[in-house]
Amino acid sequence: MIKVEHLSKHFGKVKAVDDISxxxxxxxxxxxxxxSGCGKTTTLKMINRLIEPSRGEIFIDxxxxxxxxxxxxxxxxxxxxxxxxxxxxxxxxxxxAIVPQLLQWDxxxxxxxxxxxxxxxxxxxxxxxxxxxxxSGGQQQRxxxxxxxxxDPSVLLMDEPFGALDNVTRSKIHQEFKALDELKRKTIIxxxxxxxxxxxxxxxxxxxxxxxxxxxxxxxxxxxKPKNDFVRGFxxxxxxxxxxxxxxxxxxxxxxxxxxxxxxxxxxxxxxxxDTDLWTGLEQFKFDxxxxxxxKSDDEDDVRSxxxxxxxxxxxxxxxxxxxx
Amino acid sequence: xxxxxxxxxGFMRQQSDKxxxxxxQHIGLTFISLFIAVLVGLPLGIFITRRKQxxxxxxxxxxxxxxxxxxxxxxxxxxxxxxxxxxxxxALLLYALLPIIxxxxxxxxxxxxxxxxxxxxxxxxxxxxxFKVELPLAMPVIFAGIRTATVITVGVATLASxxxxxxxxxxxxxxxxxxxxxxxxxxxxxxxLLAVLFDFLLSRLQKLNLKKLKTATKIxxxxxxxxxxxxxxxxxxxxxxxxxxxPEFMGRQDGNLGLQQKYGLKIRTLVINxxxxxxxxxxxxxxxxxxxxxxxxxxxYDLVVLDDDKKIxxxxxxxxxxxxxxxxxxxxxxxxxxxxxxxxxxxxMTALNYRTDYLHQSPERVAKDFLVSNNLxxxxxxxxxxxxxxxxxxxxxxxxxxxxxxxLIKGNSNYDVATKTGLGGTKICFDALTNDAIDFYPEYTGTxxxxxxxxxxxxxxxxxGNKDATYNYVxxxxxxxxxxxxxxxxxxxxxxxxxxxxxxxxxxxxxTISDLKRYLESK
Numbered sequence: 001m002i003k004v005e006h007l008s009k010h011f012g013k014v015k016a017v018d019d020i021s022x023x024x025x026x027x028x029x030x031x032x033x034x035x036s037g038c039g040k041t042t043t044l045k046m047i048n049r050l051i052e053p054s055r056g057e058i059f060i061d062x063x064x065x066x067x068x069x070x071x072x073x074x075x076x077x078x079x080x081x082x083x084x085x086x087x088x089x090x091x092x093x094x095x096x097a098i099v100p101q102l103l104q105w106d107x108x109x110x111x112x113x114x115x116x117x118x119x120x121x122x123x124x125x126x127x128x129x130x131x132x133x134x135x136s137g138g139q140q141q142r143x144x145x146x147x148x149x150x151x152d153p154s155v156l157l158m159d160e161p162f163g164a165l166d167n168v169t170r171s172k173i174h175q176e177f178k179a180l181d182e183l184k185r186k187t188i189i190x191x192x193x194x195x196x197x198x199x200x201x202x203x204x205x206x207x208x209x210x211x212x213x214x215x216x217x218x219x220x221x222x223x224x225k226p227k228n229d230f231v232r233g234f235x236x237x238x239x240x241x242x243x244x245x246x247x248x249x250x251x252x253x254x255x256x257x258x259x260x261x262x263x264x265x266x267x268x269x270x271x272x273x274x275d276t277d278l279w280t281g282l283e284q285f286k287f288d289x290x291x292x293x294x295x296k297s298d299d300e301d302d303v304r305s306x307x308x309x310x311x312x313x314x315x316x317x318x319x320x321x322x323x324x325x
Numbered sequence: 326x327x328x329x330x331x332x333x334x335g336f337m338r339q340q341s342d343k344x345x346x347x348x349x350q351h352i353g354l355t356f357i358s359l360f361i362a363v364l365v366g367l368p369l370g371i372f373i374t375r376r377k378q379x380x381x382x383x384x385x386x387x388x389x390x391x392x393x394x395x396x397x398x399x400x401x402x403x404x405x406x407x408x409x410x411x412x413x414x415x416a417l418l419l420y421a422l423l424p425i426i427x428x429x430x431x432x433x434x435x436x437x438x439x440x441x442x443x444x445x446x447x448x449x450x451x452x453x454x455x456f457k458v459e460l461p462l463a464m465p466v467i468f469a470g471i472r473t474a475t476v477i478t479v480g481v482a483t484l485a486s487x488x489x490x491x492x493x494x495x496x497x498x499x500x501x502x503x504x505x506x507x508x509x510x511x512x513x514x515x516x517x518l519l520a521v522l523f524d525f526l527l528s529r530l531q532k533l534n535l536k537k538l539k540t541a542t543k544i545x546x547x548x549x550x551x552x553x554x555x556x557x558x559x560x561x562x563x564x565x566x567x568x569x570x571x572p573e574f575m576g577r578q579d580g581n582l583g584l585q586q587k588y589g590l591k592i593r594t595l596v597i598n599x600x601x602x603x604x605x606x607x608x609x610x611x612x613x614x615x616x617x618x619x620x621x622x623x624x625x626y627d628l629v630v631l632d633d634d635k636k637i638x639x640x641x642x643x644x645x646x647x648x649x650x651x652x653x654x655x656x657x658x659x660x661x662x663x664x665x666x667x668x669x670x671x672x673x674m675t676a677l678n679y680r681t682d683y684l685h686q687s688p689e690r691v692a693k694d695f696l697v698s699n700n701l702x703x704x705x706x707x708x709x710x711x712x713x714x715x716x717x718x719x720x721x722x723x724x725x726x727x728x729x730x731x732x733l734i735k736g737n738s739n740y741d742v743a744t745k746t747g748l749g750g751t752k753i754c755f756d757a758l759t760n761d762a763i764d765f766y767p768e769y770t771g772t773x774x775x776x777x778x779x780x781x782x783x784x785x786x787x788x789x790g791n792k793d794a795t796y797n798y799v800x801x802x803x804x805x806x807x808x809x810x811x812x813x814x815x816x817x818x819x820x821x822x823x824x825x826x827x828x829x830x831x832x833x834x835x836x837t838i839s840d841l842k843r844y845l846e847s848k
Binding site (some may be wrong): 098 | 437439440442443444445446447448449450457458461462508
């Protein structure tokens with residue numbers, strides 16, 4: 001758990017970060033979102049003391065981070081940079097083993113852990129003796145992630161980790177990122193300016209502007225209950241896509257017909273989980289005339305089916321209700 | 326050409342002992358200086374990456390040091406560090422500093438900030454970041470700086486011979502003074518080869534270890550220490566007195582060679598530039614020096630000339646030597662130049678030299694005062710009938726003479742004058758004359774005989790000690806060989822001489838060179 005209280009950083013007269021407070025629960029994924037210059041990276045770097053704050057307190061798992069030496073603190077926090085920051089004069093194996101070396105692990109333990117991570121990140125052991133400049137951008141970023149994860153820190157800080165990658169590589173890494181079991185046990189703070197990425201990966205999003213947090217909320221909260229025009233404007237361009245990706249099928253469950261419509265459950269199609277987002281649900285349709293998909297509830301043993309029109313109608317009902325709440 | 330090469334090879338073979346010793350001294354000097362420069366420059370370079378407010382000042386100072394002429398820098402060192410290796414190493418090290426400091430600074434500054442940030446974020450301490458990340462990544466740039474410094478140092482180390490620190494400069498400057506091309510090449514070629522060789526070896530070392538930089542950082546200091554120790558291999562041989570001779574004196578028959586052959590003089594000898602030699606004698610760094618009998622510093626530093634009782638130093642009467650063509654071109658010039666003939670004897674010349682060398686009066690003033698008091702001075706006519714080019718070697722007496730001639734020409738003719746003073750040693754001056762770069766310069770009969778005409782030892786023996794015979798011989802020889810005419814002698818004899826501090830000479834009862842020899846051989 002990370003707790004930030006009244007944190008400020010002033011560079012001369014410029015208030016880069018201006019009295020912000022937030023909390024990240026254990027195993028939660030918090031996104032600091034905003035345009036460049038909003039103070040999100042400064043905030044992130046204060047958490048591992050790469051930047052010392054002008055004012056404020058930070059607690060990790062209840063411990064005040066300013067009461068320990070920065071080196072010891074940092075060895076317990078994973079850190080991933082946008083341009084990966086791999087050491088060009090170290091091999092992949094040496095790069096990943098930096099923190100274990102600082103922590104003076106024995107050789108066997110380090111080797112075992114490095115091999116384990118490589119496998120999880122879909123890199124073969126051939127890469128162990130390669131140098132970073134021999135890898136592709138995506139591979140470098142994976143090695144950067146492995147380096148941050150190697151000592152199994154409870155907290156992971158990520159500064160625009162996928163910012164330098166092309167779109168195809170990025171969405172592939174997003175999938176891997178979400179699937180990686182190691183990350184599910186971490187408390188993560190990630191900085192990004194990419195709204196899509198924030199909504200896809202974040203449990204919580206702090207939208208920042210001019211050193212302040214404008215709204216600290218869930219993705220759905222930002223979309224359907226924006227605090228002010230700034231939030232609304234920030235999301236405006238990609239609103240529909242974001243909504244489809246944010247709303248889960250169980251959110252609209254109530255507006256779907258309670259029983260399979262006439263003709264029963266559509267045959268030949270296995271039902272999809274209600275935990276799926278609407279975007280993925282809609283992608284199932286092949287746009288035949290009277291096509292339906294089957295949706296299976298997770299908690300109740302219940303299957304409902306819906307046509308494209310029915311699903312869209314349920315979505316609008318849900319949206320209307322959100323707006324009135 | 327073939328003959329030339331063979332004689333160079335012959336010279337190098339004949340002098341192989343000396344060549345080896347000088348080369349080893351040269352390598353030693355270079356690497357001691359380089360080693361200290363790395364020890365000082367690397368931390369300084371690192372320091373200014375941490376405290377940027379000092380970077381301007383430190384790089385500025387190192388830059389200014391680089392621009393001080395090497396001879397001047399060596400001169401500054403003598404009052405503080407004396408003569409010999411200490412001031413030479415100090416000066417060389419100052420020259421090597423700039424490239425090392427600057428490249429360390431640039432190299433570390435050039436390390437990708439993302440990599441540094443990652444290193445810190447992994448939990449490395451400042452020192453770990455420095456040694457594991459910044460230095461290894463900056464190493465190619467730092468290496469390049471060390472390579473530059475090495476080449477500079479090999480070059481500048483040739484000047485170490487000016488202040489008795491040895492090295493290949495002994496041959497180079499001796500050769501220039503003696504008009505001996507083989508001797509110059511015997512020093513210059515190995516020096517150039519050393520520079521190329523070290524640069525190549527360092528580049529190999531750098532490439533070899535591009536990835537395995539850790540080993541490189543260990544090898545380099547060891548290598549530097551090893552090469553530095555070379556300097557101490559030639560062991561110093563002891564003797565009661567210490568002599569300092571100019572490179573020119575070292576190689577001349579009427580110099581050290583004659584002293585050894587005719588007197589059998591054995592004395593611990595250092596090679597030193599004559600600009601600092603007198604002062605070194607005065608400051609008791611040296612006991613016996615090879616000087617010129619009319620040098621003003623003789624008077625300034627209380628030195629006495631030892632009597633040349635076996636007459637090995639031939640007469641050095643000064644007279645202008647002039648191209649025959651120039652005599653034809655400038656009518657009446659000969660008579661004007663002969664106005665000075667017989668006017669200046671040894672003691673007058675010493676007094677004049679004293680005023681420039683020690684009282685630091687300008688040669689113009691000294692020249693004018695002399696001409697005025699001898700009723701020879703006339704105001705300049707500012708004529709434009711042609712320009713007479715006067716040359717001079719690079720010491721005070723020649724400057725004074727050049728100024729006198731300049732004033733005489735301007736006052737007694739319609740010619741204008743261009744002075745090309747400071748033309749180094751005999752070789753440079755004489756080459757300028759034969760190549761029609763100057764019209765005349767003051768030369769000495771002994772120099773003309775031994776350095777330029779270089780007759781057989783038998784001829785020299787027959788002339789030694791006889792002033793007129795020497796003058797006649799060089800006059801004929803120059804006329805025949807070079808179409809150059811010796812005008813009438815000015816009067817003084819600026820011969821080579823051995824000198825000592827007056828007090829010490831009195832105390833040890835040394836009056837002649839034979840006395841000196843007896844003293845050295847007594848126990």
